[in-house]
Amino acid sequence: MKTEEYKDFSWDLHAKAGHKPIVAQIELTYRCPLHCMHCYTDGYNNVNSRKDEISTYQMKAILDKCKAAGVIWLCFTGGDPMIRKDFVELYLYAKSLGFIVTVFSSLTVMTDQILRVFKNSPPFNIETTLNAPNRELYEAIMRADFFDKHIKNINKLIANGLSVKVKTQVTKQNVKEINKIKKLIKSFGLDFRPSTMLFARLNHDTVPCELRLEPEDAVEVNLKYGYYDEQIEPAGKRTKIKDMICEPFDKLFSCATGGHSFHISPKGEMFLCSCLRTPSYDLLKKTATVKKGFDRLNQKVHAMMFKTNSICRACKYRLICKWCPGRAMLEKKSLEAPIEYFCRLTQEIIKNENAAPKKNKKSVKRNV
Numbered sequence: 401m402k403t404e405e406y407k408d409f410s411w412d413l414h415a416k417a418g419h420k421p422i423v424a425q426i427e428l429t430y431r432c433p434l435h436c437m438h439c440y441t442d443g444y445n446n447v448n449s450r451k452d453e454i455s456t457y458q459m460k461a462i463l464d465k466c467k468a469a470g471v472i473w474l475c476f477t478g479g480d481p482m483i484r485k486d487f488v489e490l491y492l493y494a495k496s497l498g499f500i501v502t503v504f505s506s507l508t509v510m511t512d513q514i515l516r517v518f519k520n521s522p523p524f525n526i527e528t529t530l531n532a533p534n535r536e537l538y539e540a541i542m543r544a545d546f547f548d549k550h551i552k553n554i555n556k557l558i559a560n561g562l563s564v565k566v567k568t569q570v571t572k573q574n575v576k577e578i579n580k581i582k583k584l585i586k587s588f589g590l591d592f593r594p595s596t597m598l599f600a601r602l603n604h605d606t607v608p609c610e611l612r613l614e615p616e617d618a619v620e621v622n623l624k625y626g627y628y629d630e631q632i633e634p635a636g637k638r639t640k641i642k643d644m645i646c647e648p649f650d651k652l653f654s655c656a657t658g659g660h661s662f663h664i665s666p667k668g669e670m671f672l673c674s675c676l677r678t679p680s681y682d683l684l685k686k687t688a689t690v691k692k693g694f695d696r697l698n699q700k701v702h703a704m705m706f707k708t709n710s711i712c713r714a715c716k717y718r719l720i721c722k723w724c725p726g727r728a729m730l731e732k733k734s735l736e737a738p739i740e741y742f743c744r745l746t747q748e749i750i751k752n753e754n755a756a757p758k759k760n761k762k763s764v765k766r767n768v
Contacts, residue, residue, distance in 0.1 A: 421694040423473045423661035424466050425674070428481040428490065429453055430666055433508045435543040436531070438569050438611050440675075440730070441479060443603030453666045454684065456486040460493055462668060462683050467497045469690035473524075477504035479666075488517050500524045507553040508546040519560045526557055527565045531573075533580035541573050558588060568594045570621055571611035578621070594625050597722065599675060600730035609731060612741060615748040623752070641720055641753055648714040652704040652725050652735060662694055672697050675726030710736040711743075721746040 430444035439445075454462075466474065474494055481487055482505050494501050502525045518526070530550065532538035538547040557564045566585050570578060582592040596618040598608045613621065658672040665671070669680040670693045679700045681693035704725070706713040712723055713736070723742040725735040732739065 420660065421466075421469050421662055421690055422471055423475075424471045424664060424690075425475045425477055425661065426459075426462075426664045427477055427479065427666050428459070428484050428487070429479040431483050432478055432480040432506055433483070433544055433546060434480075434506050436529075436541060436569075437543070437573070438541075438571050438598055438608045440599060440601045440608060443601040443605050445479060449666070453484070454668045456489060458668060458684060459486075459490055462664060463490070463494055463497060463499075465683060465688070465690045467499070469694070471690065472500055473502070474499035475502040475504060480506045480509055482507075482509045482511075482514060488514060491523075492517065492521060495521050495523075502527065504528070506546070507550055507557075508544070510553050510556075515556060515560065518557070518562055522562055525563045525565055527567060528554065529567045529569055530554070530581065530585060531569050531571075533577055533584045537574060537577060541571075554588060558590075564588075564590060565593065566590050568592065569598070570594045570596050570613065570618075571598065572613060573611060575613060575617065575621070578625070582625070592625060594621060596621050599727045602675075602677065602730065604730060604733060606731055609741070615741070615745040618745060619748045619752060641750060644719040645716050646719050647716070650705045650713065651702070652706055653701055654718050655724055657724075657726075658694070658698040658701055662690075662697070670694075670697065672701055673724075673726040675724070675730050676701075704735070706736055708736050711738050712736065717746050717750065720749060 427441075430441050430449045431447075432439075432442070432445050435442055435445060463474075476487075476491065476494070481503060484490070491501065491503070501523045503523050504527045507526075507528045528550070531541050532547070535545070535547040538550075539545055554564060554566065566588065568574075568578075568581055568585070574581065578594065582594075585592050596613055598612050600606045600609055612618070657676075661672075663671050663674055664683065665677070665680075668682065668684040669677070670683050670690070671677050671680045679697055681697055682688060683690070683693060712718060712721075712728075715721065721742050722745060723739050727742075728737045728739060729735050731737075
């Protein structure tokens with residue numbers, strides 16, 4: 401299927417899905433060979449987390465439940481899903497059920513066996529994150545020496561005709577090298593896909609937040625490099641900022657949480673938001689179904705109302721702001737607490753109505 405045909409297919413299915421679970425993101429593990437300072441799951445990246453991972457049999461049972469509920473898109477992520485010894489078995493089982501499968505991986509533990517499996521039964525996409533143009537910076541950010549292997553495995557996937565996307569998390573650590581990172585990724589024949597969005601870890605560690613760019617620099621990166629965080633609208637149909645200004649409303653969640661997608665933890669827990677792990681639904685119970693869990697979680701989440709006079713409650717820019725209850729819970733341990741950084745970022749976006757992707761735009765007032 402051609403790219404444009406797939407986009408039409410995807411948008412049509414999402415538009416017709418209503419509030420049905422058609423996209424599943426499954427964290428097979430929190431373990432990963434890398435310990436990136438910006439990673440929101442790294443707080444659980446240790447040997448002890450392995451004991452909480454469900455078995456191959458249990459994960460296959462959950463995949464069966466996803467199929468029965470009508471899930472179409474499935475993403476295996478982590479941590480690094482390839483670190484599990486049963487990754488190939490689970491991947492091939494998911495493919496046999498007919499899912500459109502994407503794999504998020506550091507690629508640092510990809511074996512020749514996994515490569516052969518991908519070649520014989522290709523995933524829809526393989527996505528990885530590359531945050532440095534050289535070994536020295538790679539080790540400083542990832543806290544592991546896998547630069548050469550990472551580059552080698554990206555090239556192996558491309559050489560075997562597999563669909564690869566390389567993303568870049570832009571932080572204070574690597575922003576000065578952004579053009580070199582772009583050049584390296586372009587040398588693979590791939591698009592440069594930077595993101596400036598960072599939030600606290602699942603264990604409430606706020607180290608990633610300390611790596612955020614200043615709001616004006618974050619907006620400038622989005623402007624200069626033609627990519628915008630969390631773009632969810634089809635090309636040419638971006639909503640203008642002035643049309644997103646809203647009247648105050650008491651519902652806690654204003655995002656698309658629970659619209660079509662859900663997440664599953666390494667323990668087999670189902671939840672609607674990658675940042676918010678409660679409420680959850682236990683998919684390991686014999687009588688549990690994905691549809692039942694999806695409906696129950698949606699009822700609970702979208703019934704939540706503000707209980708305090710948080711400034712976010714009455715903010716007319718809520719639909720523009722990157723704040724959300726899940727991110728507030730991770731960073732402030734409160735669903736309603738404002739995050740000052742996002743307030744500043746929103747003001748910077750509003751100041752520049754052009755903070756949407758523009759290609760070939762000559763920069764720049766600030767040197768990022």
